[in-house]
Amino acid sequence: MVEKMTATYRFDRLEQTLSQLNREDCLIMAGGTDIMVLHKSGRGVPLKLPKPLIFIDHLSELKQVFQNHKDIHIGACCTYSELLEHPLIPVSLKNAIKTIAAPAIRNRGTLGGNICNASPAGDTLPLLYVYNAKLLLRSVTGDRIVEISDFIQGPRRVQRYQNEILAEIILPSVLEEGAYVVFEKVGNRNADAIAKVGFAGYIRINEARIEDVRFAFGAVGPTMVRSIDIERKLVGKTIPLADADIVQVVAGFDKIIRPIDDQRSTATYRKTVALNLLRYFLSMKQYQAN
């Protein structure tokens, strides 16, 4: 019996790619670093895929980085290595990218792939949540923009229609002055390790008063954990924060962080580390804008 080969497409232009996606449900491949592992077929056997495969990693339309007023637009198919070298990419995002895998993977893996793969441990996700990142999805019928927190629905589940491609990641107002943003990743070793816990913190201060503050936790739930309610309670408070305020915020997250045990770590460890990272962030005496 001859097995049917997987159909593959590689068009020169985004437009043709979108038309094909409008005709036929395809598996979109950017760098392929998640797809190739997920569909690993073994030595000498071409991949077996559930759908036709469409390559997008070469499309120049998806590889631009540019500034529009105070926003930064990042093409979904920019590789990690490309972003590390780009002057517009914020230092905090570069620091997160440096914790991802190793050079060879960073030469292939894309920011769009990390988002659409929607792994609870995706290392760029906590930061993208605290940046309030918006995603531009493009199809033959036009563009639509969604919040990253609405797009990602669960592990490997995103709210994308069959005919859409994630075209751009938008970091709104990221060039506004005065925010201090950090990403912390706890893994088994420094390089090439999947996160056991990820934490991103964002804080903007004006004359010792908190104007805006955001937190997101990775790898401690099916999607990133963020709470607008808890964040709002801190707005207007002065730095350094009173112990009672810190205790209250930590207690708030203690209730909503519900990690799992898996081969990488235990639920108890994950929660303890997540709350320690938060407590450390809240206890800082000053926050230097970066």
Next chain:
Amino acid sequence: MIKFTLNGKTEETNAPATTRLLDLLRDDFELIGTKEGCGEGECGACSVFVNNLLQNSCLIPIGSIAGAEIQTIEGILETKKFKILDESYSDAGGVQCGYCIPGMIMASAALLSKNPHPSKAEIREGISGNLCRCTGYNMIVDAINQAAKKGDGIW
């Protein structure tokens, strides 16, 4: 039909576009210096250059390399850079069973081309995608350090 450049020569293949570059290199072109370790991006034994960038050939379906320039360990054997790495690895005792070495050499060359004077920490970062079961890495780090010094000016 997929066309690409392999070690400086124009080549083409009729293999299915979902074939892994690793299999194409080893089975169709008999370039067996590129090894398979894990088959999932973790070990670096399959490292090659795609358009001068270090990549894992086990994670690349050949449909995505149309028009690209591929270089394998065989393609750099005659270069001065390889000779210096070869000597430095021998001098530092950086080779035991040798299985990881073609990938290590590719990663070493990629690192030094980007950063000709790496610190020890940067060397470790540069080979962080390459696993070695034998040496414990210290001798490999020494080898790269030596190669940086010996090859000063050529990277």
